[in-house]
Amino acid sequence: MTAISRRAFLAGASALAAMPLAASASASASASPLRIAAVDWAMLETALALGIVPVAATELVHYRRWVVTPEMPDGVADLGLRGAPNLEVLVRSAPGLILSSHFYAGIRHRLARIAPVVDSTINMPGGNPYRRALEETAELGERLGTPDTARELIGRTEDAMDALAGRFGPRSVLLVSLGDARHVRTFGGDSLFGSVLERLGLVNAWRTATRFRATATVGLERLAEMPDATLVVLDPVPPGVWPALADSAIWQALPSVRDGRVVRLDAVNPFGGLPAARRFAELLARA
Amino acid sequence: MPEADSMSQVLFYYSTLPRIAMACLCGAALGLSGALLQRVLRNPIAEPSTLGISAGAQLALGATTIYAPGLLDLSREGVALAGGLAAMLLVLALSWRQGLRPVSVVLAGLVVGLTCGALSATLIQLNGEYLISLFIWGGGSLSQQGWGSVLALAPRLALGILAAALLLRPLTVLGLDDTAARSLGVALHATRLGILLLSVWLAASVVSLVGIIGFVGLAAPAFVRLAGARSPLWSPVMGAALLLLADTLTGTVPILGDDLVPTGAMTALLGGPMLLWMLPRLHALSGPADRGTGSGAGGRRSARPWLLIAALAAVLPLLCWVVLAAGAGDDFRELLPWRWPRLVAALAAGAMLGASGTVLQRLTGNPMASPEVLGISSGAGLGLAVLVLSVAAPGRLEQLGATTLGAALALAVMLLLARRGGFAPERMLLAGVALAATCGAALTVIMSSGNPRAFQLLGWLTGSTYSVEAPDALLAAGFAVIPLLLVAPLAARWLEILPLGETAARGLGIAIAPVRLCLILLAAVLSAAATLIVGPLSFAGLMAPHLARLIGLHRPLPQLAGAVLIGALLMGLSDWLSRSIAFPYQLPVGLFATLIGGPYLMWLLARPPGGRQGR
Numbered sequence: 001m002t003a004i005s006r007r008a009f010l011a012g013a014s015a016l017a018a019m020p021l022a023a024s025a026s027a028s029a030s031a032s033p034l035r036i037a038a039v040d041w042a043m044l045e046t047a048l049a050l051g052i053v054p055v056a057a058t059e060l061v062h063y064r065r066w067v068v069t070p071e072m073p074d075g076v077a078d079l080g081l082r083g084a085p086n087l088e089v090l091v092r093s094a095p096g097l098i099l100s101s102h103f104y105a106g107i108r109h110r111l112a113r114i115a116p117v118v119d120s121t122i123n124m125p126g127g128n129p130y131r132r133a134l135e136e137t138a139e140l141g142e143r144l145g146t147p148d149t150a151r152e153l154i155g156r157t158e159d160a161m162d163a164l165a166g167r168f169g170p171r172s173v174l175l176v177s178l179g180d181a182r183h184v185r186t187f188g189g190d191s192l193f194g195s196v197l198e199r200l201g202l203v204n205a206w207r208t209a210t211r212f213r214a215t216a217t218v219g220l221e222r223l224a225e226m227p228d229a230t231l232v233v234l235d236p237v238p239p240g241v242w243p244a245l246a247d248s249a250i251w252q253a254l255p256s257v258r259d260g261r262v263v264r265l266d267a268v269n270p271f272g273g274l275p276a277a278r279r280f281a282e283l284l285a286r287a
Numbered sequence: 288m289p290e291a292d293s294m295s296q297v298l299f300y301y302s303t304l305p306r307i308a309m310a311c312l313c314g315a316a317l318g319l320s321g322a323l324l325q326r327v328l329r330n331p332i333a334e335p336s337t338l339g340i341s342a343g344a345q346l347a348l349g350a351t352t353i354y355a356p357g358l359l360d361l362s363r364e365g366v367a368l369a370g371g372l373a374a375m376l377l378v379l380a381l382s383w384r385q386g387l388r389p390v391s392v393v394l395a396g397l398v399v400g401l402t403c404g405a406l407s408a409t410l411i412q413l414n415g416e417y418l419i420s421l422f423i424w425g426g427g428s429l430s431q432q433g434w435g436s437v438l439a440l441a442p443r444l445a446l447g448i449l450a451a452a453l454l455l456r457p458l459t460v461l462g463l464d465d466t467a468a469r470s471l472g473v474a475l476h477a478t479r480l481g482i483l484l485l486s487v488w489l490a491a492s493v494v495s496l497v498g499i500i501g502f503v504g505l506a507a508p509a510f511v512r513l514a515g516a517r518s519p520l521w522s523p524v525m526g527a528a529l530l531l532l533a534d535t536l537t538g539t540v541p542i543l544g545d546d547l548v549p550t551g552a553m554t555a556l557l558g559g560p561m562l563l564w565m566l567p568r569l570h571a572l573s574g575p576a577d578r579g580t581g582s583g584a585g586g587r588r589s590a591r592p593w594l595l596i597a598a599l600a601a602v603l604p605l606l607c608w609v610v611l612a613a614g615a616g617d618d619f620r621e622l623l624p625w626r627w628p629r630l631v632a633a634l635a636a637g638a639m640l641g642a643s644g645t646v647l648q649r650l651t652g653n654p655m656a657s658p659e660v661l662g663i664s665s666g667a668g669l670g671l672a673v674l675v676l677s678v679a680a681p682g683r684l685e686q687l688g689a690t691t692l693g694a695a696l697a698l699a700v701m702l703l704l705a706r707r708g709g710f711a712p713e714r715m716l717l718a719g720v721a722l723a724a725t726c727g728a729a730l731t732v733i734m735s736s737g738n739p740r741a742f743q744l745l746g747w748l749t750g751s752t753y754s755v756e757a758p759d760a761l762l763a764a765g766f767a768v769i770p771l772l773l774v775a776p777l778a779a780r781w782l783e784i785l786p787l788g789e790t791a792a793r794g795l796g797i798a799i800a801p802v803r804l805c806l807i808l809l810a811a812v813l814s815a816a817a818t819l820i821v822g823p824l825s826f827a828g829l830m831a832p833h834l835a836r837l838i839g840l841h842r843p844l845p846q847l848a849g850a851v852l853i854g855a856l857l858m859g860l861s862d863w864l865s866r867s868i869a870f871p872y873q874l875p876v877g878l879f880a881t882l883i884g885g886p887y888l889m890w891l892l893a894r895p896p897g898g899r900q901g902r
Contacts, residue, residue: 078871083412084753086871087625092618106686106754182430219430221302224294239356240363249301250432253294 034144035096039085039111042273043099043120045070046137049153049275050146056093058082066236067269069279090114097143118143123192123271130195133274134158157278164285165200173197174205174229174256177270178237181244181251182220192270196277200284205229220250227255232284235267263287305431310534310550311527312440313429313493314503318526319447320489321504322511322519327482328392334504335371335490338392339400341501343374344494346403349410364439364495371491374399379483381889395889397660401826402885405878412875427498427551429534436496447489448523454482455518500551502558503530533557552729559725563704563718589839596845599852606856607634610863628760629752632820633862633876634855635760635767636752639817641831641854642771643810645847648832649782650806657829658814662722664823666697667815669726675744694815697722701807752862752876755820766816771851778806779844825877827854830884857884 036054038044044057048070056077057063064072077093080086085107090098091114098111101120111117118140122132134154141150175187175197186206187193197204205226223231231254245251256262265283269276321334335341347370351358358366381395431437493500507526508519533554589595610630615622640658647656658664670693674685704718730744755763781802784792789799814828821827835849861879868874 080871080873081412084873086866086873088622088866089871091621091625110756182432183428219302219428220432221298221430224298227294239352240359243360247435248432249434250297253297253301255294 035094036099036144037079037090037093037095037097037115038099039079039082039090039104040099040101040120041067041082041269042122042133042271042276043101043118043140045269045275046133046140046273047099047144048072050137050141050144050149052144052146054099055095056090058085066267067272067276068267070275087114099140120273122273126190128195128198129190129192130199130277133192133277137274153274157274160278161196161199161281164281167285168200168202170201170203172203172205172226172229173232174223174226175232175234176223177234178241178245180238181241181248184218184220184223186218187270192272192277193268193280196280200281220248223254223256224250229256230261230263231256232287233262233264234270235265237264301433302431305434305437306429306534307531308437309429309431309440309497310531312437312444313497313500314507314526314528314530315523316440316444316447316489316493316526317500317503317530318507318522318524319444319451319519320486320493321526322508322522323451323482323486324504325508326519327479327486330392331509333392333396334502335486335494336499336501336504337400338396339374339378339398339403340371340396340487340490341494341499342400342403342407343377344368344371344491345499346370346407346410347373348495349407353410353414364492367495368488368491371487371494374403375483375487377889379480397829398885398888401659401829402881405826405875405881405885409874409878413872427500427554428549429497429530429537440492440496443489443492444523447485448520450485452520454478454485455520498549498551500530500554502555503533506554506558529558530554555725556729559721563700563721563725588841592840592842592845592849595838595840596848596852599849599856602856603634603852603859606859606863610859613863613867624757628757629755629862629866630859631760632755632763633752633858635763636817636820636825637827637831637854637856637858637880638767638771638851639763639813639854640821640825640828640858641835641850641852642775642847643813643817644828644830644854645832645835645843645850646778646782646806646810646813647828649843649846650785650803650810654833656719657832658810658818659823659826659828660723661701661719662726663694663697663701663719663811663814664818664825665723665726665730666700667691667694667818668823669693669729670696672730672744690819691815693726694811694818697726698808698811698815701811752820752865753873759820763816763820766813775844775847778809779847781806782843782847821858821880822875822877825858826881826884827857830854830880830888831857833888834884 034052036047036052037056038047038054039058041058041063044054044063045067047054053073054076056079057072058079059082060072060076060078077089079089082103085104087107087110090111095115098115098117099120100108100111100117101122102124104111104119108117108119120136121127122129122136124132134157137154138147138150141147141153175193176184177187178184187204188206189195189198189204194204194206205228251257265280265287268280268283272279317335324333324335324338325331344367347366348359348363351366378392378395378399381399382392490504503526507529508522510529511519511521511525514521530550534550536557537550537553607630611623611626612619615626644657647658647661648654650656667690670689670691671686673693674689678685700722701718781797784795784797785799785802792799792802817825817828831850831854832846834853835846838849840846840849857880858876861876861883864879864883865874865876868879
């Protein structure tokens with residue numbers, strides 16, 4: 001394995017100096033002793049929070065726009081779509097370790113041919129993503145040689161959660177992401193956001209089991225089933241939807257909307273790790 | 288006026304009632320639209336979605352959402368209408384030179400629809416995480432939160448019905464053939480155009496308000512015919528009843544737990560099997576034969592077909608070199624193991640689709656037949672969908688098994704249906720469309736659930752050689768080469784004789800049913816294997832045989848060889864473009880096959896028929 005990696009590294013560093021992508025990849029290599037490539041975003045943000053800058057990662061444009069923190073420095077090579085990471089670019093960026101997740105089970109053995117693979121299981125169905133994110137941050141810290149930073153990150157996040165938990169009281173909250181003016185997605189207990197609500201002592205108004213992110217899409221009228229909840233609308237809201245809601249008789253008649261219990265949150269990665277959990281909690285506290 | 292305090296009353300007045308009204312209105316509009324289209328095009332499978340209208344409207348909405356969201360605030364309805372109209376006008380322009388003849392129009396509609404669909408799928412894939420609305424529109428949900436949509440659609444429908452009533456006499460005359468109609472003094476082009484525009488307007492209105500609701504436009508007129516009614520004005524009534532029934536079932540039958548099931552998908556889920564069931568009962572279904580329009584669009588017969596084939600074969604290694612070496616530089620050896628499997632698989636898939644398409648088109652005597660249209664590919668897709676939803680992290684082998692099983696099941700259904708009808712061409716085509724729509728609907732249900740695993744599916748659906756590895760590639764190559772070499776010479780003789788008609792074939796000592804069965808099996812196995820690699824939307828199976836014919840390869844064996852080579856070239860080129868054009872972002876290979884082949888086919892369709900018209 002080491003022989004292949006070294007050869008790949010040399011090949012990548014020399015032959016690709018002409019390509020802007022490779023040039024940037026080798027530039028960031030000097031920043032970190034371990035060459036990391038991240039295909040999974042939960043792993044990616046955890047690594048960044050641990051102070052490790054990867055040589056390559058997926059969908060950088062969308063990451064900067066929708067994940068926001070921790071910030072993505074310049075000089076990281078773009079691996080393309082999360083659904084189909086570009087393996088050629090991955091080979092050329094010659095990583096020593098690949099951060100992946102169970103979403104990539106189908107291509108795991110191919111990733112393993114390029115470098116050793118670590119899998120995230122934060123967003124597995126039926127689990128508690130927040131608790132798993134805490135554990136995984138510690139594990140990743142060990143693996144990346146930054147156990148102290150990881151402990152510190154975990155400690156800071158838990159402290160922040162404790163501090164924020166005191167502020168809310170046992171309120172009922174309904175998390176929605178607007179699909180269009182007629183449909184929403186909501187987040188259940190086994191989503192990352194759901195598990196953070198639980199950690200903060202808030203009550204998640206959506207009780208039905210979910211598929212570790214949202215209950216998929218339901219009609220807007222279903223929101224009337226939870227009249228006491230505060231509606232938390234997550235960005236991004238698709239274009240044209242807010243104006244349409246102003247004209248929607250049902251939306252206007254929802255008890256939460258009538259009583260002004262509606263807040264909007266900036267974008268957070270719903271499939272994230274510990275940094276996303278903290279960002280979500282802080283945005284919620286500020287709203 | 289309901290009391291504002293009582294939420295259940297608000298829901299009843301602003302959600303339940305308008306939803307019922309909307310189901311009736313949309314069903315009626317689609318039923319009327321389908322009836323008019325079928326009458327004027329004299330084609331029993333014409334409806335808004337087979338003519339590209341719905342796909343055009345959806346693409347316009349998707350593109351606007353991403354690139355000009357301001358327009359959506361202005362008028363979402365207008366955007367969808369513009370898209371649907373543009374697609375239909377393109378279809379009309381393409382078939383104008385053929386005198387808007389039925390087969391040409393539907394063929395052009397299919398090409399335009401598939402191209403729009405491929406573009407929409409790519410938009411979803413690149414931005415899908417944040418474009419849930421696109422999924423919902425694709426599924427056609429009737430969920431309402433006020434009376435706005437009802438008030439918008441009702442007057443349009445009323446106008447449509449009025450216009451249709453006025454056009455009734457010319458419509459009836461159009462059911463005759465062109466000469467008879469002309470001698471009765473009907474302005475053929477003007478009347479057809481007027482009716483077409485009316486149908487598009489109705490269909491685009493529905494798409495703009497609730498999204499794509501497939502199959503009502505197809506099923507309603509068919510049921511009306513089955514019931515023995517002659518006037519197309521019964522179709523709106525039947526359409527309203529069908530959609531209301533489908534929507535009621537959607538609300539009461541929990542399919543995916545709490546997930547929303549779009550009514551549009553439900554109609555196709557119900558309508559598909561219903562149409563399959565009544566197939567044996569459809570008698571005077573096909574209009575005047577009008578053969579040879581699509582298949583003979585421009586083609587001169589080549590004097591030396593094998594020289595052409597040799598030229599095509601010579602291009603192949605050249606393409607391979609370009610694909611394998613482009614941009615690799617000194618890393619050629621390093622990158623080769625990552626590149627060759629996908630190239631080989633793409634070539635094999637293209638070859639298989641080309642062969643399968645040729646056999647199917649020859650067999651059914653229908654220029655629109657192809658594995659994509661006959662539902663075999665969709666069956667494979669459904670197999671994969673079920674696997675992806677039921678197993679947390681399926682491996683390669685499981686995926687292969689599931690797709691094969693799905694394709695085989697779809698094939699079995701096809702064979703069962705076709706056997707009852709004695710393998711008559713129109714029946715098979717109709718059965719195929721129904722099957723494809725049913726599988727497609729099931730996929731839409733899964734997609735619009737917003738389940739993250741749906742994204743995995745989407746990647747495969749749009750066709751990706753991404754997941755192909757060396758063993759898969761070698762297997763695919765073997766699959767492509769062995770049956771082609773063994774069966775082609777035999778099949779070619781059959782393919783030459785079958786189109787001569789049953790009597791002629793019997794006279795030459797061919798038992799029609801077993802021969803057809805053999806050919807169908809061959810086509811199905813080839814397309815199932817290809818679908819595993821490039822997804823069900825590739826379009827190569829429809830295109831390659833056409834292109835072969837259009838460059839002058841008319842006899843069965845040369846056409847088969849040409850289609851195999853063209854299919855392979857098309858897919859090889861697509862594979863290269865798909866991974867290099869938006870580097871490092873990899874686009875689906877099936878999309879590029881569509882984007883390359885679609886416009887070329889459109890151009891050929893629009894070209895004046897040069898020289899001697901093909902058979």
